[in-house]
Amino acid sequence: MRIIQIIDSLDAGGAERMAVQIANELQIAGHESHICVTRREGLLKKTINDEVGYLFIEKKGKLGIKAMTKLKTYIVKNNIDTVHGHSTSFFTATIIKWWIPSVKLIWHDHYGNAEDLDNRKVGFLRKSSRFFDGIISVNQILKDWSIRNLKPSKVIYLRNFVSNSLEQQLLKPLPGSSGKRIVHLANLRPQKDHTTLIKAFQEVTKNTTGWNLLLVGMDFQDDYARNIKFTIEDLKLDEHIHLLGSREDTIAILKACDLGVLSSKSEGLPVAILEYGLAGLPVVTTDVGACKEVVLGYGKVVPFQDINSLSQAIQEFIANPEEAKSMAHSYQQHVMTTFGAASYIEKLETFYSSL
Incomplete structure (x- = not known):
């Protein structure tokens, strides 16, 4: 098969990571794999395999006819038969399907506000879905929503995966002491609810010593980001909470930390x-x-926007390092077995072939 992934940017977000990982793993599996970035390059460009075909069309405005023509020419030249559009790139992918009806079009729904689907804008997405040959949803809630609201021939739920093919070194030393670092990997967006985590961590600092919280993710310099910084200052946590921004050495950062936390109030299936x-x-x-479906009994799952429950769960791991180590090992094996690349690509190939 000749497949192109379409994604709007290469910022270090979940949908972007998945688009790159799929392109890489399809190439490793022996397919002619390509990736098109429509609007903005970013940190993840360096993680694209050299053997994967790469196109950046620099799309401007809603239609971007010049950019779209560039993409159409690339698809025709490379005899691409499958277009796999991610998240908001469905519009670009739909135009390509309209221009080249012979290609198979898959839309990959990574929507992060799965708990607030009633307010999701569906108008143009529904119209575009008439051109979709299939939809991939990252959780069951999104699959059910697509079946109710859109018009594709096939919808499947395919869980995200992780690839263990990349090794990294820290680009610079991390704040805090080894053995006492908590990491939160998420861009600074409201759905990630950093505020609840910051307030929960304040409780952690009252009962423990030496622990630091590292917030890794893109700072969009907006009101939400400014509120996060104000809250950290207001609670006098400047020496214990560190905003690292978007980093190229994310894997190395995780391996240098001791506990991973996600405090979101809404998610799809977070790659983090x-x-x-x-x-x-x-x-x-x-x-x-x-x-909860991913973590099962291998980690601690708490209600969202619940400061006390989140703080207590963190402190339980801190107070019981052997339990934390044992659960981490079990969870690692679970992720490698259940969410590895080989199984995912096999299921994806089957879905492509079925369309």
Whole structure:
């Protein structure tokens, strides 16, 4: 098969990571694999395999006819038969399907606000879905929503996966002491609910000493980010909470930490909790999206926006390091077995072939 992934940016987000990982793993599996970035390059560009075909079309505005023509020419030249559009790139992918009806079009729904689907804008997405040959949803809630609201021929739920093919070194020393670092891997977006985590960590600092919280993710310099910084200052946690921004050495950072936390109030299936497992971290996550289904009994799952429950779960791992180590090891094995690349690509190939 000749397949192209389409994604709007290469910022270090979950959908972007999945698009790159799928492109890489399809190439490793022997397919002619390509990836098109429509609007903005980013940190993840360096993680694309050299053998994967790469196209950046620099799309401007809603239609971006010049950019779309560039993409169409690339697809025709490379005899691409399958277009796999991710998240908001469905519009670009739909235009390609309209221009080249012979290609198979898959839309991959990574929607992170799965707990608030009633307010999801569906108008143009529903119209575009008439051109979709299939939809991939990252959790059961999104699959059910697509069946109710959209018009594709096939919808499947395919859980995200992680690839263990990349080794990294820390680009610079991390704040805090070895053995006492908590990491939260998430871009600074409201759904990630950093505020609840910060307030929960304040309680942690009252009962423990020396622990630091590392917030890794893109800072969009907006009101939400400014509120996070204000809360940290207001609670006098400047010496214990560190905003590291978006980093190229994420894997190395995780391996240098001791506990992975996700405090989201809404999710699809976050790649972060899979990466925590791959890095051998014990995990505390909120019960949103597919998080509980992923973590099972290998980590601690708490209600979202519950400061006390989140703080207590973190402190239980800190107070019981042997339990934390044992659960982390079990979770790592679970992630490698259940969410590995080989099984995912086999299921994806079957879905492609069925369309």
